[in-house]
Amino acid sequence: MTGDKPSHKHEDRNGGSGSAGRLEIDTPVVADGPELYRITRDSAVLDVNSSYAYLLWCRDFSQTSAVARVDGAVVGFVTGFIRPDAPDTIVVWQIAVDASQRGGGVAGKLLNHLLDRVQGRGVRFLETTITPDNTASIKLFSALARDRAAEINSSELFTADLFPDSHLGEDLYRIGPLDAA
Numbered sequence: 001m002t003g004d005k006p007s008h009k010h011e012d013r014n015g016g017s018g019s020a021g022r023l024e025i026d027t028p029v030v031a032d033g034p035e036l037y038r039i040t041r042d043s044a045v046l047d048v049n050s051s052y053a054y055l056l057w058c059r060d061f062s063q064t065s066a067v068a069r070v071d072g073a074v075v076g077f078v079t080g081f082i083r084p085d086a087p088d089t090i091v092v093w094q095i096a097v098d099a100s101q102r103g104g105g106v107a108g109k110l111l112n113h114l115l116d117r118v119q120g121r122g123v124r125f126l127e128t129t130i131t132p133d134n135t136a137s138i139k140l141f142s143a144l145a146r147d148r149a150a151e152i153n154s155s156e157l158f159t160a161d162l163f164p165d166s167h168l169g170e171d172l173y174r175i176g177p178l179d180a181a
């Protein structure tokens with residue numbers, strides 16, 4: 001996988017509160033790595049991984065990730081992977097949208113684009129973990145399940161005592177089964 005040839009493009013008008021430029025959902029390329037790092041850092045909510053991790057993700061997991069661009073500039077992303085032990089399950093690792101673009105459906109479009117893409121590979125479930133204080137994220141994934149007419153269930157996964165630092169527990173949210181592509 002070279003990660004340098006975008007595919008699966010989807011274009012739309014951005015109806016969000018930010019710029020009214022043209023919104024495009026795309027497959028990430030390595031050069032997007034620094035923007036994923038920046039958006040994560042600026043979110044002040046997500047765990048910030050190393051800048052190296054985002055470059056690697058854009059190279060090796062681009063087919064299970066997506067970026068949102070407005071007039072070519074990255075304004076949001078979702079990173080994910082297929083669970084090695086469960087090939088019918090995509091795990092959403094991180095999703096974030098620039099503060100200026102929130103509330104306009106960008107995150108929902110990123111997730112729907114990603115699901116449309118991976119359902120052709122036999123994916124029937126989406127999993128993600130969310131801290132209990134992240135209302136926006138819980139709403140986002142609940143809306144996705146509603147729009148896909150799929151069940152959503154939550155359970156404890158990584159309890160706070162497992163973390164060596166002052167990290168809240170991460171609950172597992174599982175959506176599915178999703179309709180066959």
Ligand SMILES: CC(C)(COP(=O)(O)OP(=O)(O)OC[C@H]1O[C@@H](n2cnc3c(N)ncnc32)[C@H](O)[C@@H]1OP(=O)(O)O)[C@@H](O)C(=O)NCCC(=O)NCCS
Nearest residue numbers: 043095096097102103104105106107108136137139140143
């Ligand atoms: C969570 C986040 C990605 C949502 O992005 P967004 O583009 O604003 O989300 P959307 O506009 O696509 O909204 C999708 C749904 O979630 C709801 N939602 C989004 N943010 C919300 C908020 N702050 N409060 C309540 N509901 C919210 C929307 O109302 C919509 O539901 P609807 O279809 O019922 O109207 C964004 O707030 C963000 O980047 N937060 C910081 C990073 C983060 O917490 N990531 C998630 C954890 S991995």
